[in-house]
Structure formats: C-alpha cells, structure tokens
Amino acid sequence: MLNRPFAPLIARIETEAIVQGNDILKIDHFLNHRIEPAFMQQMAAEIAERLRAFEPELILTAEASGIAPGLMVALQLGLPLVYAKKYHPDVETPMLSRILESPTKGGQYRMVLSQRYLPEGARVAIVDDFLSNGRTAAALIDMAREAKLELVAASFLVEKCFKRGHALIEAAGVPIVTLAQVEALVEGKAVLRK
Numbered sequence: 001m002l003n004r005p006f007a008p009l010i011a012r013i014e015t016e017a018i019v020q021g022n023d024i025l026k027i028d029h030f031l032n033h034r035i036e037p038a039f040m041q042q043m044a045a046e047i048a049e050r051l052r053a054f055e056p057e058l059i060l061t062a063e064a065s066g067i068a069p070g071l072m073v074a075l076q077l078g079l080p081l082v083y084a085k086k087y088h089p090d091v092e093t094p095m096l097s098r099i100l101e102s103p104t105k106g107g108q109y110r111m112v113l114s115q116r117y118l119p120e121g122a123r124v125a126i127v128d129d130f131l132s133n134g135r136t137a138a139a140l141i142d143m144a145r146e147a148k149l150e151l152v153a154a155s156f157l158v159e160k161c162f163k164r165g166h167a168l169i170e171a172a173g174v175p176i177v178t179l180a181q182v183e184a185l186v187e188g189k190a191v192l193r194k
Helices: 007-016 037-054 067-077 135-146 165-171
Strands: 018-020 024-026 058-062 081-087 095-101 108-114 123-131 150-160 176-186 189-192
Touching: 007 037, 007 150, 007 176, 007 189, 024 176, 037 067, 037 123, 037 150, 037 176, 058 067, 058 135, 067 081, 067 123, 081 135, 095 135, 108 135, 123 135, 123 165, 135 150, 135 165, 150 165, 165 176
Parallel strands: 058 081, 058 123, 123 150, 150 176
Antiparallel strands: 018 024, 081 108, 095 108, 176 189
C-alpha cells in the first residue's frame, strides 16, 4: 500500500512534534534542519521499497529540505538525484524555471532546473519531505513534463491531509506515496492516520 503509515515515523511525530496553531508541524529536529542519518536511511528504505514497482530512473526533488530524503532514496535505488535550485541560483542553460509563493517565508522565489540533467523520456519519481499545499511538487511536475520526462510517482515523508496538496497532485495524474498522514493539528497535537 502506497500510503501505509510507517510506524517509526508515526511514533516520532506523536511523541516529539511541536504543533503551532492548526497549521504548523515542527519536526525539524530530526527531519530537515537537524538530520538523523540512520533514521533518514530507515525512512528512505521504506519509500524506495514503495517506489520500486514504478521503476524510476531518476529521483527529482527541490532544495533544501528535499535533498536529504531524495539523496537517501536515490542511494537505496541506485539512481541519480537531480534537485531544483531555489532563490536566485546560477543554473546551466537550457533551464526550466517557475515562480512560487513561499508559505513559510512570505513573498516569492524562483525554482530552477537545468535541462542538461533531465534525459528526455526518463522515468522520474519526486521525493520530498512534506506534502502540504503542493506548490513545490506541482512546479516539479510541471517542469518535468515540460522536459518530456515520465512522472511515475511523487513521494513524501509526511503529508498534511487537511491541505490541498494531495488533490493537486492526484489531479495531475501522479501516484502519491507517503509515510505519515497528518489528519489535523488540534490543541498542540498531531492527529495521525493509523
């Protein structure tokens, strides 16, 4: 099952997450600011196992928080990783670019991919840390399709089910893989799908 809850991650979220209001889930002490390599490897192995059936040839992600899970999944599958650069990077041409709204920092930023590293027709799986509103994933899907790649799946360690990201990616016709599904953030606690 592509979205079967991964017990070790569920347990960490339940016992360690900091919830701010009804929108912010902070687990950056082990996921994306301070990273625990052994735990990241465990999660990546599970994502990789779920992605194998899709037979990806390339892993695609966005900097910065997607790089750690993306790299670990790529390592598990023996595949290269390509990541979209954010902010104002210098990227080899030809390149693909999208402007996105930043929900956490406010304002806009540019996300850029060099087409040089995107072989036309390659089977691609997206790997990222969070699926929330789906802006980053949707931009990656859009750029991948513009580069004539075949999007086989989009995978995330944690999904906020109460946001619109899942529906956005589903509408794009891309299968979704997740390890933890947060149904709601209520009274300082994360309500998780079991």
